[in-house]
Amino acid sequence: MSNQEDQKTDIQEFKLEADQELRFEVESKSEKVYLSLKSGLAEVFGTEIVKGKLYEFTAGAKIAVFTWHGCVLEIRGKTDVIYVAKETPMVVYSNCHAALEFMRNEAEKENCKGPTVMVVGPCDVGKSTVSRILLNYAVREGRRPIYVDLDSGQGQISIPGTVGALLIERPASIDEGFAQEAPLIYHFGHKSHEKNTALFSILTTQLANNIKDKLEVNKRARASGIVINTCGWIKGEGYKQLLNNTKVFEVDIILVLDQERLYNELVRDVPDFVKVIFLQKSGGVVERSKSARAEARDQRIREYFYGTLRSSLYPHSFDMKWSELKIYKIGAPAIPDSCLPLGMKPKDHMTKLVLLSPNLGLLHHILAVSFCESGEDDIIKTHVAGFVCVTNVDIDRQLITLLSPQPKPLPNNILIMSDLQFMDSH
Template sequence: MAEKEFKLEQDCELRFEVETKKETVDLKLISGKAEMFGTELAPDKPYTFYPGAKVAVYTWHGCTLKLTGNTEGTYIAKETPMVMYLNTHACLERLRKHADEGLSRGEKTRGPVTMVVGPGAVGKSTLCRILLNYGVRMGRRPIFVDLDVGQGAISIPGTIGALLVERAASVGEGFSQEAPLVYTFGHLTPASNPTLYNILVSRMASTIQEKMARNRKVAASGVVINTCGWVKDEGYKSLTHVAQAFEVDVIIVLDQERLYNELVRDIPFIKVVFLPKSGGVVEGTQAMRAAARDDRIREYYYGLHTKYHPHSFEVKMSHFQIYKIGAPALPDSCMPADMKVDDHMTKLVPVEPGVKLKHHILAVSLANEPEDLLTANVAGFICVLDVDEETKMVKVLSPQPKPLPKKLYILTDIQFMDSS
């Protein structure tokens, strides 16, 4: 097993990737202080990274690190944007302090609602993680909102989610996923149904505003919002809708000056900040993104490094009331006089259980009536493993044992071939 020590000077970063084989890599902080995406490393504690991991360990004052195992693209970067990211955190912390003081005087105020935008693969999720970790280290309890349906950092791809961040992300597994709020969108890009996406964003925003109104500490801590890499035309309109729905105070634009200038021009009443992306950001291919999505769903059922034991069992077809949100659009000439295109995007279409459901993910909705399906959050997800039309039974993969908790389900476009 290869072992190598790296001595980092102040304001430097060690970057490496774990080769996509069966091997793991251990990292240990030998001396000094270091952090990974805002989470402090404990001295002399081995941190294990698994195949596919892309790691950047930063030090403010200098440190010595030891790597055990085979890594790819390992180098020390002397140029990093971390000082700018820290300055951004300091500005947000000043706004939180101001909100805290206002709330203690009985004023109706709140901490900063910050939105991170930019094209794909510029490090938006990483910057959100850094800002949230720094906030938690100051004793704050910010809310993390993930609107990137292609990635699904809080739940699975095809969803938007929010969670209260009460402690720093663990180095290997990220933020604790206790009691997240999740809405199912059912597609991998907002472009598939912009109307539904905007409805869910508005619903999420009003739920979070209610939460902040009820809890002073959360209100003062504010919100950090991660967005999709879809930034042109309809995507740009979608970003302005997010800013409006969440009443955003600060927009951080990563790496794209054109987007920065458009937002400064169109939303002059919101503070827009331009930040460079880190040199360590690696742009993945479409195949890599698809594999990452599969890994995300597999992790939902089987766990990442802690092994879960999901359940597979058969359920009668009659148990399911399945709906798809959005019907094929009709040409204007065929539409009833009082119907708009948007109505098609939000129409509930009943789906009969059958072979075509195989490998599809179904969202278990917390709605009690079909008309609430559009804006109800979800309890979780099941995957259809098999459908037997003769016996009228559906075999499903579920994170919990039977019986299934609800009868209303939303059919998503997301598919998962369970090879575990």
């Protein structure tokens, strides 16, 4: 079937030959699209499709169904774009997986760390998709890799405004992604790394050290290695962050998507033992607008509290006295260099904790619930238990109303304010 940009409706059947890919998008909020495999074998981003099962997709879905041997697919509902692509990079991605699998076998024999892969490139080139494919292929080989998400703008493991890691034990669900069981999450609090590069560096170093400790005691995960997804900020300070990530995570392989300039800069600047590989992006990758990105962030936060269509959650709303909580913000106003205390560096104010008093400015903000039990020095470097949203502030009664995934009491009374906001419309 030829490339078609017009809308399609009702039930359609597509016969794919070997190494072909069916790509479709769902943009309308009122529409649902259903996919089923009638015959043959097919996969979505490395996860095998179960024959005869109906998969549901809603607004924002951009799906690519690939087959190695040929298949027949059925699509029900209205898609905004749908076509069969004969040229796909899946063979190249599969070759990358094969090379990583060879390194994992060697690591298993030597009882040492498996490959650490970092996927880099500008915005909207498919970094998250490539990471997902490599992780799914690894799990299907019986591996247990660790997925590290350093893209605080979208939040693949947790909500936006965080960085974190997740042990992958089974392939991602086709319509809902990886199971979110016991992730290791650190609060960053911004959608862009530019907002606080000093804090981001501290968190990535802390995350890397924590992962190293976990790999010491988990032999299977150690040999399986790490896959790191990064954000699309690749110039100036963003490029320096990539170099820092390479160092603190002890990266072995960097996969550069779509930009030769970045590839050549990394070849020049990283140590010789780090392999830098250039990959073409998939033809199905679509550039997103700012509004689409904002909507995706809002949807991620909504799903954290209310779940998805398939698995609904029922969050709790309750009041807490201000005196029962300690709410902090990371980052104080800048001080002129001439006024800095002795020994304080120009960027130190960016990682300073500020205790907040009751104010209406907290309304609709996301708050991270810290695991920290000791002094203020440890709050920034401590991972978080989860998140709540401020739905009301009563200054007169000194009460704050929180939307929370679990009922009272909170795991801890130390909360950290995020720049991200969520308007609870339920």
